[in-house]
Amino acid sequence: MxxxxxxxxxxAVALAKKLAGLKVGNILMxxxxxxxxxTLMSAVEELLAANPALALRSTVVRVHANVLGEEAEQGHPGEKLLRRLLDRARQQLGPETPIEKLLEQASHGLVFVDEVDKIRSQVGGQPNIAGIRAQEALLTLIENEAVPFTLPDWAGGETINVDSSGVLFVCAGAFEGLYDAVFHRVTYGKDQGALKPVTVVDETGRAHEELQFSLRDWLKHEDLFEYGVSPQFLSRFDAVVLLEALGEDxxxxxxxxxxxxGLRQSQAYFASFGVRLEVTESAARRIxxxxxxxxxxxxxxxxxVLRRIVSPLEYDPKGVAGPDGVLRIDTDRVEAALARDAKDTDSSSSVGGWDQSYPAPSPGS
Ligand SMILES: Nc1ncnc2c1ncn2[C@@H]1O[C@H](COP(=O)(O)OP(=O)(O)O)[C@@H](O)[C@H]1O
Ligand SMILES: [Mg+2]
Structure with missing residues (x-):
């Protein structure tokens, strides 16, 4: 990572608390x-699975929020999620383990909900029923000490109450559009003028006005409500963590x-032809x-970017490699590939990620 x-x-702190048997607040990323x-979610999964002592104390399931949405439409999505935890616990502890022990383990599990922004309660002003139900389903599990749960047949099939208040939920999503919505709110929208332009002097010594916007500085709960995260759902998260835009380094x-x-994958492909794909340091930086x-x-x-450079070379790996069997990607090769592509399409996008500068809006735009 x-x-x-x-x-x-x-x-890390949430995991440490959880493994120590302490109460942990849910996290929204x-x-x-x-x-x-x-990547972060699977790293945690792998970390816990790799250590036998930890693996026996932690049951992890990772679900795609879309799946919760689908299950919500069929009914009982919360129960299905509990069932996943139970099945996973049984896998870990073995089928001979008494159901009480399995339930105990499952009820202290860790649930990763990926792409949680797919269960918005509304999209473009239209209610999104699957999303609403999926959020409700998660709500029925979070902090609930008595969730009705029908045991699987192998455990007798009766309906009991499960205390799911010990389950830790970590939800993550890209929330595409949120950045623009908040930027709009603080520039032209409801809070017009809240974001003030700053004067920036560029390399040539010229000064210009720029809006430096960072979602971190301006995101409010209301923005997430408007996006379609219900207030009840949002209130179940102790921490909202914003990931940063990755810089060049x-x-x-x-x-x-x-x-x-992608580099490793390309290298593996070329290696299968006996060709070693190398990228020089300066070429890597250029990429x-x-x-x-x-x-x-x-x-x-x-x-x-790598695909643009490498794909023309993939057809004839041996032909493009040097006599020593090495295919070296240097800056010239990168520049040539990028220049070729720039002619075909304008691939650079003008709108930014989570933290970056915008030119100051001109009046009336
Ligand atoms: N912070 C990071 N550290 C290491 N690799 C990363 C990082 N962010 C993204 N990647 C790489 O980029 C790809 C996409 O990352 P992923 O975690 O799936 O992004 P998303 O935030 O959309 O879930 C993966 O191949 C992953 O290895
Ligand atoms: Mg992802």
Whole structure:
């Protein structure tokens, strides 16, 4: 995991408390696409699974919020989520484990809800029934000491009450559009003029006015209500954590280090032809710089930039490699690929990620 200190810390403290058997508040993570939300969740999952002592004390399930929405439409989505925890606990502790022990383990589980922004209660002013039901379903589990739950057949099939107040919920979503909505509110919208332009002097010594907007400074609960997070649902989270837009240095690190980066995948492909794909240091930086121009894509932009460079080379790996079997990506190759693409399409996006500068609005725009 690169960067995202605040989110990592919040998660680490929550886990430490949880493993110590203390009460932990639920966490809501907001961060643009490719900022590392899913990566953080799976890192926690892996961490807990890798340590046998921890694995036996922590039952984790990760669900896509869309699935909760679908289950909400079929009824009993909360119960389905509990069932997942129970099944997972049974997997961990073995099928011989008494149901009381399994329920105890499940009721202290950790539930990751990914893409939680997909269960908005309204979209564009229209109510989103699946979203409303899914939020309600989560509400029935959060802080509830008596959730009616029908035991699976293998455990007798009767209906009992389960105390789910010990389940920790960590929800994450990109909340696409939230950034623009808040920016709009504090510039042209309801709180017009709240965000004041600042004077910035550029490299050439010229001064201009700029709006420096950071979601962190302006996000209010009301913005999330308007987005479609119900007040009751939001009130169940003790911490709302904003992930940062990844900068050039972070992206460079991810490109070089991340085991599931596009670079590793490309290297594996070329290696299967006996070709070693190398990226020079300066070329890697150039790639990171290009990717940083698309803050909305986060680290996903790396894959996109890399694809533009590498895909023309994939057809004939041996043909494009040097006699030593090495295919070296240097700055020239990167520049050539980017220039070629710039002619085809204008791939740079003008709107930014979570923290970045906008030109000051001209009157009447
Ligand atoms: N902070 C980060 N540290 C390391 N890798 C990251 C980070 N953010 C994104 N990535 C990489 O970018 C890709 C997309 O990240 P992901 O966590 O799925 O983003 P999202 O925030 O949209 O869930 C993954 O391949 C992941 O390895
Ligand atoms: Mg994700």
């Amino acid at each position: 690169v960067g995202q200190k605040e989110a990592v810390r919040e998660m 907001i961060g643009s696409s490719g900022s590392g939300k899913t 972070d992206l460079l690190k991810i490109l070089a280090e991340s085991s599931d980066s 990171a710089r290009e990717a940083a121009k698309q803050p909305r894509l986060g680290a996903r932009a790396l894959k996109e």
